[in-house]
Amino acid sequence: MGQSLVQNYVHIIFSTKNHQKLIDGSIENDLFAYLGGCCNGLECKPIKIGGYLDHVHILCKLSKNVTIVELMKKVKSLSSKWIKSKGSDYRHFYWQDGYGSFSVNPSEVDVVSEYISNQYEHHRNTTFKEEYLKFLKKYKVEYDEKYLWD
Numbered sequence: 001m002g003q004s005l006v007q008n009y010v011h012i013i014f015s016t017k018n019h020q021k022l023i024d025g026s027i028e029n030d031l032f033a034y035l036g037g038c039c040n041g042l043e044c045k046p047i048k049i050g051g052y053l054d055h056v057h058i059l060c061k062l063s064k065n066v067t068i069v070e071l072m073k074k075v076k077s078l079s080s081k082w083i084k085s086k087g088s089d090y091r092h093f094y095w096q097d098g099y100g101s102f103s104v105n106p107s108e109v110d111v112v113s114e115y116i117s118n119q120y121e122h123h124r125n126t127t128f129k130e131e132y133l134k135f136l137k138k139y140k141v142e143y144d145e146k147y148l149w150d
Contacts, residue, residue, distance in 0.1 A: 006064035009047070011112050013057050013135065014076065014099035015128060019149075021053035022093055027086060032056070034082050038075045042066050048113040052123045055132075057116040059104065068101050100132060102139050 016022050023031060028051070035058060036046040043063035050057055058075070062068065076095045083093045104112050115122070122131070129149070136143055 004064055006062075007106065008062040008064075009059065009104040009106060009109055009112075010062050010068065011057065011059050011102045011104050011116075012068075012072070012099055013055060013102075013132060014072070015055040015096045015132075017094035017096050019054040019096075019128060020093075022083075022090065023051055023053050023056070027083065027090070030086075031079065031083060035075060035079055038078050039071070042071055042074060044071055047109060048116045050116040050119050052119045052128065055128050057119065059109070059112050059116055072099050072101075100135060100141075102135060 032049040032051070035049050035056065039046040039049075039058065039060045044066060045061040046058065047061065048057075048059040062071070076099075080093060080095055083090045132148075135141075
């Protein structure tokens with residue numbers, strides 16, 4: 001085969017360090033746009049970015065030239081530096097070390113996008129931890145809860 005053809009959609013979830021509620025209304029839209037720009041810069045087309053006070057969701061099409069590890073290192077590093085430049089309220093901003101990355105069937109892209117759009121509604125009744133554990137269970141990801149939240 002002379003050509004590499006790739007169509008990998010991923011839903012990525014990660015939290016602020018210690019689940020600090022630092023992604024407030026004054027910064028969230030700019031942060032989500034910045035995260036999208038980081039993805040674009042790595043040829044990972046962002047489809048939907050959103051989140052809540054202590055975490056973000058990124059739905060993107062993963063580039064055939066970038067690993068998920070490379071994408072996450074770059075996105076988290078650049079966005080952490082960027083948000084710290086937004087004022088003294090954010091000088092201690094950090095992302096957690098880990099992340100969740102889940103493959104998305106192309107037929108489910110609209111469903112996942114809608115889910116990300118409704119984070120404020122969703123989190124009226126569900127904490128980030130509850131949400132994340134549901135994803136791990138849904139995708140049958142093995143984990144040790146002892147290491148999950150630190």
